[in-house]
Amino acid sequence: QVQLVESGGGVVQPGRSLRLSCAASGFAFDSYGMHWVRQAPGKGLEWVAVIWYDGRNKYYADSVKGRFTISRDNSKNTLDLQMNSLRAEDTALYYCATNIVVVGGNVFDLWGQGTMVTVSS
Amino acid sequence: SYELTQPPSVSVSPGQTARITCSGDALPKKSAYWYQQKSGQAPVLVIYEDTKRPSGIPERFFGSTSGTMATLTISGAQVEDEADYYCYSTDSSGNSYVFGTGTKVTVL
Numbered sequence: 001q002v003q004l005v006e007s008g009g010g011v012v013q014p015g016r017s018l019r020l021s022c023a024a025s026g027f028a029f030d031s032y033g034m035h036w037v038r039q040a041p042g043k044g045l046e047w048v049a050v051i052w053y054d055g056r057n058k059y060y061a062d063s064v065k066g067r068f069t070i071s072r073d074n075s076k077n078t079l080d081l082q083m084n085s086l087r088a089e090d091t092a093l094y095y096c097a098t099n100i101v102v103v104g105g106n107v108f109d110l111w112g113q114g115t116m117v118t119v120s121s
Numbered sequence: 122s123y124e125l126t127q128p129p130s131v132s133v134s135p136g137q138t139a140r141i142t143c144s145g146d147a148l149p150k151k152s153a154y155w156y157q158q159k160s161g162q163a164p165v166l167v168i169y170e171d172t173k174r175p176s177g178i179p180e181r182f183f184g185s186t187s188g189t190m191a192t193l194t195i196s197g198a199q200v201e202d203e204a205d206y207y208c209y210s211t212d213s214s215g216n217s218y219v220f221g222t223g224t225k226v227t228v229l
Contacts, residue, residue, distance in 0.1 A: 035218065044223035045156070045164065045207050050216075059216045062122050100154060100169060107175050111163040 002026035002110065004096050009115030012086055020115055022079040022096030027110070030054075030074035033099030036081045038092035039114075046092070049081065050099065064090075086119045093117075123147065123212035125221035132227040139195040141224045143208030146189055153191035154209040155184060156220075157202075164207065168193060198228045 008020040022034070036048040049060045049070040058070050069082040079096050093114040100109045125145040133139045143153060153171050156164035166175055168184035171191065181202075183194040191210075195202055208221035 037220075044205070045158070045209075045220040047209075047218040047220055050218060057216075059218075061217070095163060100166065102170065102173075107166065107169050107173070109166045109169070109175075113163055 004112035006096050006112045006115035009117045011118045013121050014119055017084045020081040020094055024077040029077040034079045035097045037095045040092040088119050091119045123219050125208050125219055127221040127224045130225045133198050135228055136197050139198045139226055141193045141206050143191040143221045147213045148189050148191055151210050155193045156207045157204045159204045200228050203228050
């Protein structure tokens, strides 16, 4: 089954850390760049970070740069997001998603259902 | 940081045409993508590479670009098209991604 399943969300105090994971199945995970995207309650989508298919390059939104780290393990088909120094404004539903890839006229774009992170004292 | 600007809302009657604009300085050089997000669901790609429609997306969804603006047009909007729509692209470097501010489409 082609899917992405996020886990690791929860309630955490400001200043603390949390690690999210995304398990991929049913497709060639090691061929795709991967993103984390978040959505605060009642707000729009916000891109968080991307990692290339081989893990060599990583880029972050200014709002999380220096606090969040994206990583992947292609041997386990997993994507992670280490979130440090969490703030109230990091409260959101966090999605993992594949990079949009077009091959032979077909487009591949896969999203998980998200994991909720609440930063509150 | 790079921004993509959309109107907050668009309202049309069933069968009418809804147009959603997305303005960004890098759009002349970078492709635009459009997502539809219904309440409580993950986003669904409805347009990629400015004008292309994924399989399974109705033909009434049409993408176009002109200069610094991308447009999603829903011709003959249906009640089931009610959703939030987001444009998506990258900055000029291609390394920083961004979603538009989002547009709520109401069909009633």
